Amino acid sequence: MWHSNRFYELKTPLAINDKATLPVGTVGTVFRHNPETIAFNFVEDGKPKQVQIPLESARNAFREVAAQRILVAESAIDALSFKQLNPEAEGERRFYMATGGQPGSRQLGFIQKVLDRNPEAQFVIAQDGDNAGLRFAINYLGLTHPAADPALRIKPEIAYSGPNLPPNPLANVLGPTFARFGGPI
Numbered sequence: 001m002w003h004s005n006r007f008y009e010l011k012t013p014l015a016i017n018d019k020a021t022l023p024v025g026t027v028g029t030v031f032r033h034n035p036e037t038i039a040f041n042f043v044e045d046g047k048p049k050q051v052q053i054p055l056e057s058a059r060n061a062f063r064e065v066a067a068q069r070i071l072v073a074e075s076a077i078d079a080l081s082f083k084q085l086n087p088e089a090e091g092e093r094r095f096y097m098a099t100g101g102q103p104g105s106r107q108l109g110f111i112q113k114v115l116d117r118n119p120e121a122q123f124v125i126a127q128d129g130d131n132a133g134l135r136f137a138i139n140y141l142g143l144t145h146p147a148a149d150p151a152l153r154i155k156p157e158i159a160y161s162g163p164n165l166p167p168n169p170l171a172n173v174l175g176p177t178f179a180r181f182g183g184p185i
Helices: 076-085 105-117 131-140 170-174 176-181
Strands: 007-010 027-032 037-044 047-054 062-065 069-073 094-098 122-126
Touching (some): 076 094, 076 122, 094 105
Parallel strands (some): 069 094, 069 122
Antiparallel strands (some): 007 027, 037 047
């Protein structure tokens, strides 16, 4: 399962060179750059910035910050395209996920943990408009959002959405007479 980086906030001021210090409360994303450093990506004066921080300095410098919007797509390219076409407002924190198709139980468990860690976040289901995407979206409604009222809970489950087929699908292609008798007489 693909997902974007989580958001972190500086708990202590962080010296990034001889002249500048990042203040407490600076929010950005963190990823392991190499075995000795992490990269901290943040926005300063409207421009994206990145600093490399020694791993030992970073260990206790950050606390995780909740996302404001969580978006689940079928593929990573769908999530990245959504981000590109609908950029975040200044200061908005989004967390993107993609399941690579129909989710398995471990993926649903991961999504539930993300929802639990971000109880105030808006949950966006961004699926394709085909039958599989619609089924996927409806089944996702069964996840428990921490802000949901348990008394109003419903558990949808849909296995197929599509046109109603006659009892013998060959009738659609070959015609009802052919399908009924098994072939021309």
